[in-house]
Amino acid sequence: MKNTHYTIRDVARLAGVSHQTVSRVINKVEKVSPGTREKVERVIEELNYQPNAIARSMARGKTRTLACLSPNLTDFTFASIIEGAEQKAREVGYYLLSSSCSDEDTFAEIVHELVGRRRIDGLIIINPYIDYRYEFIPAHFPTIFVGDESKDDEIAWVALDDELAGYMAVKHLIGLGHREILCIQGTISDACTQNRTLGYFRALQEEQISPKETLLFCGDWTATSGYKSIETALEKDQKFSAVFAQNDRMAIGAMHALRNANIQIPQQVSVIGFDDMPLASYFDPPLTTIRQDFNQIGQEAARTLIHKIEHPDENETSHRIAVELVERQSTALKSGGEHIER
Amino acid sequence: MKNTHYTIRDVARLAGVSHQTVSRVINKVEKVSPGTREKVERVIEELNYQPNAIARSMARGKTRTLACLSPNLTDFTFASIIEGAEQKAREVGYYLLSSSCSDEDTFAEIVHELVGRRRIDGLIIINPYIDYRYEFIPAHFPTIFVGDESKDDEIAWVALDDELAGYMAVKHLIGLGHREILCIQGTISDACTQNRTLGYFRALQEEQISPKETLLFCGDWTATSGYKSIETALEKDQKFSAVFAQNDRMAIGAMHALRNANIQIPQQVSVIGFDDMPLASYFDPPLTTIRQDFNQIGQEAARTLIHKIEHPDENETSHRIAVELVERQSTALKSGGEHIER
DNA sequence: ATGAAAGCGCTAACAA
């Protein structure tokens, strides 16, 4: 590949036109005669000319670059969203910077730089309510939230229908005859946690099962927190025949704790997870779970954000993405009424 | 946050100096008198002025942006490398674009655009030899390879000492008394696969164990390929008391197949993996594995690349990153000499 | 130590 780079003027000179005509050609402006256009296009082809993106950004005042800020880049859920956003962005000629912001200070700093130095046209924020990071979003800057509904009317969002998803998970367990359903929640401040729990309550209520405080545990999305929840429940001799873990990692932790206590899954206790992470079907037993389409969430976020950038006047719309129940072998019919042997 | 953006001339006007003096201040050039400097700095502070990155790129001909091209963004291994690279880049004032390139055509297209349009100063390529993508790297463009040694003298690389890592894994099994060690390889064209297998052979050789063709299986890094390898081995009645899977996902697949065949791990067969992925300690049983420090690999890659960009004359150095054996419960002493009961 | 002028490669506004 050549390393010398030509400019719009090189092309103009060789084609015998003004640089502005070249600009018109590369920008697909109509007012160029077919003959001139062809001449210019031939030279572009010959030189393998590509317009300098920086110069364009400079002249247009737009960078065609987005940034996606996520608590980290490695969680499968975040990584998939980013991948989806990147694909969609690229499809329409945008680029995506992604940064991990473990805390709100890092977040504030990155946003301040990215926006202040005019590096980007828009911002995708994954899990904006994980802490107070949302307070550092500059007003009127094109932004979209992912994972949680936005509490600011000006900011659109893309999220699951978490309430429905939680409801579906619990309905599935109830349908199998379970009535004492332990719920391991995610980080309690996340709106999605609250919504999933709301779904849990609605499902119980619909079946006239009165919810018990003692069956509600607070996790933090980690496998360890799932493990500890079950450990605690077991120590306290809590009765339950099913577990609804609000993500797969906590479900794994929960299954681990149950196994350590010699409790059979699903014969004695059913477990349902949430996310359908890549190895979910390889767990022991393969995990029944609620599948989210993270890639689609990312694509939708990028699409909506770019629309907002290019049509600032129109009202952008927020989206809820559908979920799907994937039944594997970690859930089963409650064994005929008798209590779990421990 | 303000949405109006000031320029270097606004600052100059308010400070009563020329815009060039402001430029000197923000670029920390020495030749500014302390008084003037202070005056300018105060105005900068007041206006919350930040230099426009695009204009700087334009004037300097450098974007301070890197791109990391990876087969995908979601594999834990890749995502961790990207996260490390992003952290290091940010630390020194660079930004990182990351793109997933599933095939060489996509790869070629992205590289062509990114480089041709002068969007980036350097390129980090994860798994360059996964297909023919490496052929599309422009000559003399600052580039670093991650995951595999480069076959081009001009391109530096960061990789594991895979041969040593493979050797360590197999030595561990041999130390536990195993002599019939099944090896599930990664994608055979990857140099890291070949090196890990070389390490496998060296360990066997050192103990005068003659390697058997029939114990070598070809996987493709997926859990399914690990599963199938064991399934095939079992069908063919292959004798083995230990498995070395060249990544954790294949190890999981292998364990799954063993479990389905009612073979106890580690009582009847030991399994060692590679990578130490996040849930490795939550598998059943918790997986013994070789841990890689992916974040460090990413950081090292970014560091080396940036050095090359800023000091094009100096020779950059390639790096091998150390690995570590993490012993959990999937490996154990071979049960006293007798053959596995099946 | 400071300022003036030119230019990075493009687009936008106007003129022809």
Added chain:
DNA sequence: TTGTTAGCGCTTTCAT
């Protein structure tokens, strides 16, 4: 339809 002239916001070079 085409060309000319100005910028975009900086850095760089050259004067002062």
